[in-house]
Amino acid sequence: MTSCPPAGTAVAGAGRVPSSVRATGGPVRAERSAATPVRTVEAAVGPGEEPVPGDRPRGTHAGAVLVSGPALVRDARITGTTVHLTGDTTAASALTVWSPSRIRTVRWNGRRVPVSATALGGLTARSRLAGPPAVSLPEPTGWRHAPESPETDPDFDDRDWRVRDLTTSHSAIEVPAGQPAVLFADDYGVRYGDVWYRATVTDAGDADTLSLTYQADTLG
Structure with a gap:
């Protein structure tokens, strides 16, 4: 089970939650799908912000970020209306982000990702993130060798x-x-x-x- 953003963070439309999220009467929790990995990453403290006190000491007033799709999310930072994500893919991957309602722009590894708003309050990439580039190895020519x-x-x-x-x-x-x-x-x-x-x-x-x-x- 992966915890979703704390109360007050825009995760879904009014009165609705994503199909992969269920309300339990307490904190909202997300169930990980075997097909699409879900990652929750705390946003970093921005200039002039203080960590939110309480039971989520790593949270900030910028809110939390819920990311679905990529194999690995290494970091998430919010500046203004942009969420900056850093991570890795193992293949071409979809990307959906739930974040504070003011977020309008998503960047993945420094590049802007064209997104569309979903009916459930998220931002989804209009095209898949690229997979890892092919590795090109040089031909093993000109090597010296000797009997082992x-x-x-x-x-x-x-x-x-x-x-x-x-x-x-x-x-x-x-x-x-x-x-x-x-x-x-x-x-x-x-x-x-x-x-x-x-x-x-x-x-x-x-x-x-x-x-x-x-x-x-x-x-x-």
Whole structure:
């Protein structure tokens, strides 16, 4: 439920309320339609104005503004007989505004919107607000590139790599039983970053399965 403007604000014609608004005997409340979003935005305090006291501390003597249509209303300000709206659309959108009765002009993102008065006391745009412009991306030409992980190539030259041949470890974690050499990176001076291991299986005989087990920290 979205609260409408406080009592005294021109929301509808005499004795009538918009079909999306119902009187409850107390404050007037608007029910949001699934097809058309409704936004209530407090008008900003104008020069020489003071915030209205009471249970709506953000309200002003300029009144509240009820906006229907756009996907997002970021701001609403009233100057003289003009209401200035700032917001976004996700597609071409209708726009209807209920505001203080003196309002005659509507501006959306700085541009004047031609409007017509509705039978229910609002101002509705004569044409839909434009949707977002299409995004044009440049062609990905002239880029430089390099192989991300050359180590994955079976023919990668790893002759300068340190051979993992230690049989004892400084780690508090016990070397797994049956492992012929220590493979903990710390024991070979590698303290951080990604670690690559490359191995060649020889004399496999009749083996048809290779089992690999690894343990990593919280980062991988």
